[in-house]
Amino acid sequence: MKFIVKLHPEITIKSASVRKRFTRLLESNIRVVFKHRDVDAAIKNSWDKLEVRPRNQEPDHIERVRSALAHIPGIEQVLEVKESQYTDFDDIYQQVSAVWGPRIADKRFVVRVKRRGKHDFTSVDVARYVGGGLNQNFPSGGVSLNNPDVEIQLEVDKDKLLLIEDRFKGLGGMPLPTQEDVLSLISGGFDSSVASFEFIRRGAKTHYCFFNLGGREHELGVRQICYYLWQKYGMSHRVKFISVDFAPVVNDIVENCESGYMGVVLKRMMLRAASIVADNLQIKALITGECVGQVASQTLTNLHVIDQVTDKLVLRPLICMDKSDIIKRAREIGTAELSETIPEYCGVISRSPNVKASLEKTIEEEQKLNLELIEQVVRASNVLDIRNINQVFGQEAKDIEAVSDLPQDAVVLDIRSPEEEDASPLELDTVEVKHVPFYKLERVFSELDQSKQYYLYCDRGVMSKYHTLLLRERGFQNTHLYQPAKPSVANEPSKEG
Incomplete structure (x- = not known):
């Protein structure tokens, strides 16, 4: 098994010098990513493609190759190619049918053949033999040269048969770092x-x-x-x-x-x-x-x-x-x-x-x-x-469980901005509520009666949890997170408001 890496079309239309530079960058990027992902493969740089030959053919190693190539910018598509020897037309047909026979059920198909080297037959000869055999021996939708559902590609290179077993789309785009930061x-x-x-x-x-x-x-x-x-x-x-x-x-x-x-x-x-x-x-x-x-x-x-x-x-x-x-x-x-x-x-x-x-x-x-x-x-x-980036900074964030049932002697601190509090006041029948905007909380909290237990509140629970953590780190263990129990409502999520 080897992989043929096709360049993004915008790379192929650039001048020869730019195309060469982009292709070299892509090759270098593949090598770096392979190293990070523990992939062992030889890479050959050609004018219109890159050829990747994994040295390890184990399934999990091949899957790492696939995954890496699918997520590298600059790659339009990747062809998975099986390389083998052949003896005659029937041998070629047998190898092709083993892979593609089951895939053409009720589908129109076409066989495309490229040929390199000197042979006593043409590419059309191979295509007709293989296509006819598939059409005769498998329940397909028939041969369609112009509008096939399945295109079977193979290449006869001297005494070798190169059969495209599968293909997958890449990211496209341009190799890093062909553009400025x-x-x-x-x-x-x-x-x-x-x-x-x-x-x-x-x-x-x-x-x-x-x-x-x-x-x-x-x-x-x-x-x-x-x-x-x-x-x-x-x-x-x-x-x-x-x-x-x-x-x-x-x-x-x-x-x-x-x-x-x-x-x-x-x-x-x-x-x-x-x-x-x-x-x-x-x-x-x-x-x-x-x-x-x-x-x-x-x-x-x-x-x-x-x-x-x-x-x-x-x-x-x-x-x-x-x-x-x-x-x-x-x-x-x-x-x-x-x-x-x-x-x-x-x-x-x-x-x-x-x-x-x-x-x-x-x-x-x-x-x-x-x-x-x-x-x-x-x-x-x-x-x-x-x-x-994954190294945790400072003290580990602590798990703080939100409280929805408040004790009788609790004091709720509504830390929302004045505009939010005016628009939707928090009113609780049996519990005292104080409004202290989040940007004033750290300055004024020490002035509050420290014999009481304080429960911080904001609409979404982000700032209230953050300031609960900060206050606890400063020694105020009488702080808690308050979030009223609400019925679950399925809303379309929006994270960039």
Whole structure:
């Protein structure tokens, strides 16, 4: 068994020098991935294809070859070829029928033959003999030269028979790193994960910038997604994962900005910070998972206002995709199940977000902020080699079980933003409820009566769990996580709001 690797068509139409460079990069990438996946194979680089010959023909080893080749950018399709000796036409027919006979039941088929070397027969002679035998001895739908359901390909190369037993589609795209590096602003949701994949597939080394708005558990989940994307699709090259604690910036925005402008201002602050990170990595382009019209900050007007804050090229590969198509793509590439475990951050939510933000008004709102925080949080960011991304940082995240039944003497701390609390007040008949916004909680908690037991609450349970962890780490063991029991409702998941 050997594998014939076909190049993506866009590679084959490039100039001779570019095509040669791309093919060499692809060969190198295959070798690196094979080494990581414990694959032993010889690779031969030809003008229009690569030939991979596994030195170990055991089924599990062959399956590792298949899996590796299916997920390397730049490969259009892979042919699985069985190479053998033959004696005459009947021997060729017997070998072909053993593989393809059962597969043509009730299907129209055609036999295509290529021939190399000197023979006393033609390619058409072989095709007619094999095709006639299959048609006579197997219950097929007959031979169809122009519109077959099944195409049987074989090659007679001197005294060898090369029979294509199977084929599978590759990723397409371009080999890494034929394009310049990019920095993906990744949240772990469906959108940013798919956007990152699309640039890996296109041949760009994709580094990850994560703005931590949901705490330790959020970061660990996003790390898992980034590592998955790298390991499965981009393992041939090292990239960076940069985690920026954006809580101080969020606190500043929530405390000082007009509600309707919070979303646009937050996105601009993220682009400011990402631009600094990109400069440090000598990267010129930023990637986001934004889709026009999906949420208030993603109207054309607001995207234009957001982009004015940076001189970097901001690329949005999903800009015209429907959410359902994005989720479908996430399932295809394997990130959907991971993204479904990433809770949405429940902090900056505008009650009436402005869908046509004025640039002048946005700048006016930003003048209320401490812009020095941007450089401060970037300087304090955690930069990791993607290979080490699964190392748990600091103290292990603790398991905290949510409580739905509260004791009589409990005090519930509603840590939602004022806008969220006003829109949907938490009212409990027998338990005291205090509203302490999450961005003030750490400062004021020590001033509360420490003889009481406090149960933290937010709509989605992300910030409440995060701050429960933080308070416990600071010695406040009288903190717990509160989530009211709710009937389960099947909703379409959305992770990029």
